[in-house]
Amino acid sequence: MPGSKMQSEPHRELPAIRDHRRQWKRCLYVYPVISRRAEGLSIGVNLNPAKDCNFSCLYCQIDRRVPRGLEEVNMSTLAEELREAFRKIDSGEIWRESRFAEVPQKLRRVNDIALSGDGEPTCLPNFDEAVAAAAAAKDEFCRDDVKIVTITNASQLDQPQVQRALPILDSNNGEIWAKLDAGSEDFFQRVNRPQPRISLQRIVDSIISVAKARPVVIQSLFFLIDRAPPLREEIDAYCRRLSDIVDAGGKIKLVQIHTIARSPQDSSATALADAELDRIADTVRAIAPTPVEVYYGANVAPQQQS
Secondary structure: OOOOOEEOOOOOOOHHHHOOOOOOOOOOOEEEEEEOOOOEEEEEEEOOOOOOOOEOOOOOOOOOOOOOOOOOOOHHHHHHHHHHHHHHHHHOHHHHOOOOOOOOHHHOOEEEEEEEOOOOHHHOOOHHHHHHHHHHHHHHOOOOOOEEEEEEOOOOOOOHHHHHHHHHHHOOOEEEEEEOOOOOHHHHHHHHOEOOOOOHHHHHHHHHHHHOOOOEEEEEEOEEEOOEOOOHHHHHHHHHHHHHHHHOOOOEEEEEEEOOOOOOOOOOEEEOOHHHHHHHHHHHHHHOOOOEEEEOOOOOOOEEEO
16 A cells, blocks of 8 residues: 555564674585575575675675685585575574574574575576575475575576576576666666676666566665765666566566665775665655565664555
8 A cells, every 4th residue: 555664573683683694504505594584594505605706896795805715516515505404494403503592483484595695696607506406405395485586686697507597496486686786887887896798788688588487576785885875866767777677578576675784895885874765765666666675774674565
């Protein structure tokens, strides 16, 4: 209903909400976290242990100067780590770990296996094998309700490893969460700092190509650059990009608008105030025919309005 608001109960002081370390026990790739967006447990999978990425986003918190010492993803190890996570969840042992001991009962649910990491996950040449490993783990532990979420900058959606993965995602409760942080090419280059030959139009076209066949989630992060918020003209251009996707036949399930929640490497990037995020969200709602969720700074629960 226009003007109505729904807000989840905040968990501002819950340590597990703030703890998104990509390290769990002795695992190389798998790291369960409590996700405020998922409102439950997300089994993270780091598909970029070498910290390689074809973007260098101004707001990124990854320190790429410090290598992890891993150069590839061993699929057998990944599969076993996923099984280990589900075993700990099914036995209840995970909730006795200090990291998760204070998680309230209503958040003790598994929402998804999230394929992301310290770089762009779809750059992995055998990305489809990682998706297949996630699907196999879901099947082994009878978790049909658990999603397989691919969190991506959308630059590789037309590449063979992703095209091979899409049918697996489609048949296993999969979703594409695609990054779109800009409306103009200049702002895209300034904020996302992609490798050469990656343009904003390429990103939009790639999103359209996959969104025609299945609904996608758009993730957009807005922030202050040298204490200045995005210009209204840029937000209007961003909304036009969303409309372009829909007008071309793409289906957008949800637009997630959020800001910086963890300290970036570049100190010129800082979080937007709640009111500024609300202003952007209201502009999107007025122009683009999509549901919108707003995620404020660290430790603040989402607001939703369709």
